[in-house]
Amino acid sequence: MTGSEGSRDNGPVRYRILGTTQALRPDGTAVPLGGARLRALLSVLALRAGRAVPAGLLVEEVWNGDPPADAPGALQALVGRLRRALGAEAVASADGGYRLTAAPDDVDLHRFDRLAGEGTRALADGDPEKAAVVLDDALALWHGPVLADLPDRTAEAA
Template identity: 75%
Template sequence: MRYRVLGPTQAVRPDGTPVPVGGARLRALLAALALRAGHTVPASALVDDVWADAPPADATGALQALVGRLRRALGADAVASVDGGYRLDARPDDVDVFRFDRLVGEGCRALADGDAAKASAVLADALALWTGDPLADLPERAADGARWEARRLDARRAGAGAALALGRAEQA
């Protein structure tokens, strides 16, 4: 399964079919877990991520209900209960934001090494992962979203540098 948070939060099967994940809070939970893919996230941190400053009276029960709904959508094994928290069973490269970061690093290294063609292709792949505002479904994440937008601008600058190095000034 792949997870997208560089735009509206989505889960996508290996064949590219989107998995319906309805409801703003369910998408917020998925985004919060995806940002820590493979790591246990304390329940209190998930409550903060999903409800921000307005948690329900029974936040623990509400979170458990949301996790149950997310498991029904993604599959029972997708979200594990672990020591007072939950863990999304995913590798970092299964989450677009981490894949993006890895590709940007790879593209910038290729550009620094003088391989503009590789840099251009890898940076284009990285930028193609974006589908909208980053972390759009997480309340109170404007600062994190701005950080990813800045990283996106870095990728665009590096892509323009690669295009110039390839003699494609009009593309830059």
């Protein structure tokens, strides 16, 4: 199974970061992710879905400013664990860092932003019924505090 390329279950993996970090298979079941650092890594990558995140920033965010002695090796090991959980193609090496291969709309935060914009435009266009439906869909994406699994939710990623 891969990030945005889907799987035999006909659809992409969806990522939640509006609450506890989760990866959901197309059938809605959660992918077991393991420990807090793995969820923090996925959170930082999902914030920038489809874009490269420099290794230094990943280390800073995942270890909350207290990196291990061999930070590059520890990050590589963590990325390897994430790839085993999500599928090898879900996390690509890119430009001195890594990127989640998901489309932005496969991440609840980015989908929320899109739906909130659509709702705001519907209100501005005088269509409160459409706005209510779209904004309800946006609010339904929230499952707790944003970036709940990021050690420092005031960090650059947030």
